Amino acid sequence: MQAAQSQRAGGRGELDMEDINDLVRARMEKLQLWRARGVDPFGIRYEVTHRAAEVVDGFDKLEGSIVSIAGRVMAKRGHGRAAFLDIRDLSGKIQLYASVDELGEELYQLLLELDIGDIVGVKGKVFRTRRGEVSINLSSFTLLSKSLRPLPEKWHGLQDVELRYRQRYLDLVVNPEVRELFVKRSLIVRYIREFLDARGFLEVETPMMHPIPGGAAARPFVTHHNTLDIDLYLRIAPELYLKRLLVGGLERVYEINRCFRNEGISTRHNPEFTTVEVYQAYADYTDMMSLTENMVAFVAESVLGTPVISYGGKEVDLTPPWRRVTMVDAVKEWTGIDFNELESDAQAREICSRQGIELKGNESKWKCLNELYEAHADYRIVQPTFVTHHPVEVSPLAKKSAADPDFADRFEIFICGQELGNAFSELNDPIDQKERFVSQVAERAAGDEEAHLMDEDYVRALEYGMPPAGGLGIGVDRLTMLLTDSPSIRDVLLFPQMRPRTD
RNA sequence: GAGCCAUUAGCUCAGGCGGUAGAGCACCGGACUUUUAAUCCGGGUGUCCUGGGUUCGAGUCCCAGAUGGCUCACCA
Numbered sequence: 001m002q003a004a005q006s007q008r009a010g011g012r013g014e015l016d017m018e019d020i021n022d023l024v025r026a027r028m029e030k031l032q033l034w035r036a037r038g039v040d041p042f043g044i045r046y047e048v049t050h051r052a053a054e055v056v057d058g059f060d061k062l063e064g065s066i067v068s069i070a071g072r073v074m075a076k077r078g079h080g081r082a083a084f085l086d087i088r089d090l091s092g093k094i095q096l097y098a099s100v101d102e103l104g105e106e107l108y109q110l111l112l113e114l115d116i117g118d119i120v121g122v123k124g125k126v127f128r129t130r131r132g133e134v135s136i137n138l139s140s141f142t143l144l145s146k147s148l149r150p151l152p153e154k155w156h157g158l159q160d161v162e163l164r165y166r167q168r169y170l171d172l173v174v175n176p177e178v179r180e181l182f183v184k185r186s187l188i189v190r191y192i193r194e195f196l197d198a199r200g201f202l203e204v205e206t207p208m209m210h211p212i213p214g215g216a217a218a219r220p221f222v223t224h225h226n227t228l229d230i231d232l233y234l235r236i237a238p239e240l241y242l243k244r245l246l247v248g249g250l251e252r253v254y255e256i257n258r259c260f261r262n263e264g265i266s267t268r269h270n271p272e273f274t275t276v277e278v279y280q281a282y283a284d285y286t287d288m289m290s291l292t293e294n295m296v297a298f299v300a301e302s303v304l305g306t307p308v309i310s311y312g313g314k315e316v317d318l319t320p321p322w323r324r325v326t327m328v329d330a331v332k333e334w335t336g337i338d339f340n341e342l343e344s345d346a347q348a349r350e351i352c353s354r355q356g357i358e359l360k361g362n363e364s365k366w367k368c369l370n371e372l373y374e375a376h377a378d379y380r381i382v383q384p385t386f387v388t389h390h391p392v393e394v395s396p397l398a399k400k401s402a403a404d405p406d407f408a409d410r411f412e413i414f415i416c417g418q419e420l421g422n423a424f425s426e427l428n429d430p431i432d433q434k435e436r437f438v439s440q441v442a443e444r445a446a447g448d449e450e451a452h453l454m455d456e457d458y459v460r461a462l463e464y465g466m467p468p469a470g471g472l473g474i475g476v477d478r479l480t481m482l483l484t485d486s487p488s489i490r491d492v493l494l495f496p497q498m499r500p501r502t503d
Numbered sequence: 504g505a506g507c508c509a510u511u512a513g514c515u516c517a518g519g520c521g522g523u524a525g526a527g528c529a530c531c532g533g534a535c536u537u538u539u540a541a542u543c544c545g546g547g548u549g550u551c552c553u554g555g556g557u558u559c560g561a562g563u564c565c566c567a568g569a570u571g572g573c574u575c576a577c578c579a
Contacts, residue, residue: 021512022513022530022531023529024513026530026531075539077539078535079537079541079542080534081536082535083538084541086539116529127537129539130538133537133539150530151529152514153515153527153528154514154529155527155528156527158514158515159516160514161572162571216579218579259579263577264577266574266575266576267574269578269579418579420579450578474579475579478579489579498570501570
């Protein structure tokens with residue numbers, strides 16, 4: 001059986017035997033057929049004059065002229081001495097008309113051997129069929145790549161979510177809306193750059209491998225550098241490096257790149273994800289608010305043509321200004337509890353427990369506030385909202401609010417129940433920063449694996465003097481979810497992290 | 504990590520009360536020179552996720568496991 005199969009594969013069939021079925025075998029046999037006719041079934045470059053959509057859209061000018069395009073065969077309709085094929089390239093789909101009259105007996109017979117999925121280069125005259133479809137009347141064609149596996153069904157496409165994620169290339173081939181989504185994602189990133197570049201921000205690249213993982217509360221991935229013989233951590237945030245650049249005088253910087261967090265996977269979390277972080281010297285968190293709302297609205301309008309979007313059936317207006325509410329007020333609004341009036345930590349913990357929040361038992365009043373806030377924010381907030389003034393305790397890199405030192409000049413962005421970003425006035429007091437690190441280290445010692453580590457070099461940088469600044473981080477994947485109405489982060493990642501298949 | 508659900512042909516899916524597996528597309532053979540989910544005639548191509556168990560008999564019932572989805576927990 002195995003011998004027979006590999007013979008059919010022309011002695012070169014190194015495909016996994018487990019995977020070979022009759023459909024694949026039939027296509028392997030066709031490989032030989034093409035070779036027998038002197039055609040290399042895996043061809044070389046092909047001179048393309050047009051893309052499919054250019055021919056369709058530009059029919060009035062192109063009618064009667066000869067064009068050559070290349071793409072994948074998506075459908076085949078034989079009619080005896082003539083046949084229709086649909087081929088698709090990046091721009092879209094176009095119909096091919098093939099007839100014995102035009103191609104000649106030999107070429108026409110060869111054309112009938114094409115399978116759906118094959119990649120071909122074609123040449124012919126542009127015309128319109130009786131039914132009105134812009135088509136190319138083939139005068140010649142070239143097989144550019146033989147497809148050995150059958151494509152998923154044309155009508156339903158590839159529905160199996162697992163296969164769509166694991167074999168994204170197939171998803172892209174048969175589900176056009178998926179390709180459109182990733183084009184949108186690319187545009188989103190492009191317009192973020194355009195917006196920031198236009199305002200004098202410099203795009204930079206800082207290390208992805210950190211000796212001390214910092215800038216966020218999260219567990220990192222560990223790796224090892226052999227020559228240096230040190231452990232390195234995939235970055236959980238670029239923040240501390242970008243702020244070193246502020247010290248260095250790069251007053252407006254941003255970075256769009258990957259972060260890595262060794263935590264759970266869910267519809268909102270992938271182990272690697274993309275953020276844009278922005279730092280602006282001589283600004284503060286209020287400047288970051290207007291930067292945020294203007295940037296997100298600009299991106300939405302540029303990509304979708306409107307600042308009013310629909311997510312999960314809810315209509316959301318991204319037009320600035322967005323609502324601003326302090327965390328204390330938000331919690332008061334949702335629960336009726338005014339944390340400013342609470343006397344003791346114990347009282348706050350009691351309230352949290354009554355609200356069904358599990359606590360360790362040593363939480364402070366402000367930590368309780370934060371817990372209560374996090375428990376409600378994701379389902380309460382639909383329209384774009386800046387929730388401001390988080391407790392300093394949970395904001396170890398943010399500046400204390402002048403009005404009330406228990407709180408930080410900070411905000412989080414919520415839209416459609418999803419946390420989209422985080423920003424604050426950057427803490428530039430090295431003495432205060434060092435104290436914050438010290439208490440984070442204490443929390444870590446007490447068992448909080450996500451508490452920050454001491455970063456002496458970062459403190460030293462601050463000691464040279466960092467201008468006051470506003471900093472902002474936005475989840476690009478989350479923003480893409482929002483702007484493409486995607487319920488899962490996996491839908492906006494080309495290759496979401498999956499458990500490797502063992503079979 | 505916990506709960507619920509799913510897994511049947513290459514793809515999309517049906518399979519009542521346990522009786523040896525079915526459709527559409529794709530594919531193979533035939534007809535057809537402007538079709539377009541082409542049409543017409545003929546052909547079912549299978550580790551029913553895996554491993555145990557119950558039973559005369561398991562796609563179906565029970566147990567364990569794998570993978571995925573959703574919800575929760577953690578986070579952005």
